[in-house]
Amino acid sequence: MSLGYQTSLSPRLDALPTITLEDLNTTAALQTRIDRKYLVPVDKFTQIFNSFDADMQVLDTNGLQIFPYDSVYFDTPALDSYHLAAYGRRRRYKIRTRSYLNSGVSFLEVKTEGSRSATVKERIPYNLADRSRITVEGAAYIAETLTGTGRTPPVNLAPVLETVYGRITLYLPASNSRATIDLNVAWSLPGQCPLVMRDQVVVETKSGSAPGQLDKHLWRNGIRPSRISKFATGMATLMPHLPANRWHHTVLHNMPQLPSH
Known part of the structure; x- marks a missing residue:
């Protein structure tokens, strides 16, 4: 547990068996999946997590179990991607770069919604130095991917939001599901100071059509899915x-408040 992320979850995580990224991607890539998201106060989630006795493994790379993520989201000048999400349009899409800062690996990702609200994520390797811009090759990939889903590719894409956070990734073999726990999520508009959420974690489960074990454990403890999208909720805040x-x-009730002027 390094990289500046201190968490009350550390003792439990340290006791878990580990899984490598290669094995995780082999056993549970889940590029097409049902995502469920939860906003949980840190203390409450620590209690819930410590009482969760399911068989699970934690992603570990070179002794690290919390990894710094950076995501840059792109949209048109009219914020078409945001508005499609805000009004719940079926043909919405999301375009971002996802960078794993400890390893220097970056991807350009295109996320769409498939049948039965399943999230479909497609991506290509991307130069880390280009993570805040769309290259010619990136634009061609976006156009090809969205055209293939019957969507009209956007033009004049530019960065509109950046998020940075520490992520813990869990694998639950019995339900072949994954879960992530995001700590200290920080949102920032281009050129502005970040807004950081320190008192809550964002838990996201990723499974097939059936809820995973962690979903059921959260429900038993009174935690229900939340309407949160790091992109859309951050933009709205x-x-x-x-x-x-x-x-x-x-x-109104969960996001950190903007400082008053």
Whole structure:
């Protein structure tokens, strides 16, 4: 547990068997999956996690179990991707770079919604130095991917939001599901100071059509899925003039507050 992330989850994590990234990707790639997200106070989640006795493994690379992630989200000048999400349009999409800062590996990702609300994520390797811009090759990949799903490729894409956080990844063999726990999520608009959420964790489960073991354990402890999208909820919080009916409760009651001027 290094990289500056201190967590009350550490004792339990240290006791878990580990899994390598190669084995995780082989056994549970889950590029097409059902995602369920939860916002849980840190103390509450620590109690719930410590009482979770399922067989699970924690991703470990060179002795590290918490990894710094950086995501840069792209949108058009009219924020078409955001508005498609805000109004729940079926043909919405999300474009971002995802960078694993400890290893220097980066990807350009295109996320769409498939049948039965399944998230479909497609990606290509990307130069870490280009993570805040769309290259010619990146634009061609985006156009090809979205055209293949019947969507019209966007133009004039530019970075609109960056998120940085520490992530723990778990694998649950019995349900062939994965779960991630994100700590100290920080959102920032281009050129602005970040807004950091320190008192809650973002838990995301990724499974097939059936809920995973961690979902059921959270439900038994009174935790239900939350409406949160790091992209959309972050945009709605940092740009309060945007329509945010789908995330109003989350923005109002769970997100850190903008400093008053």
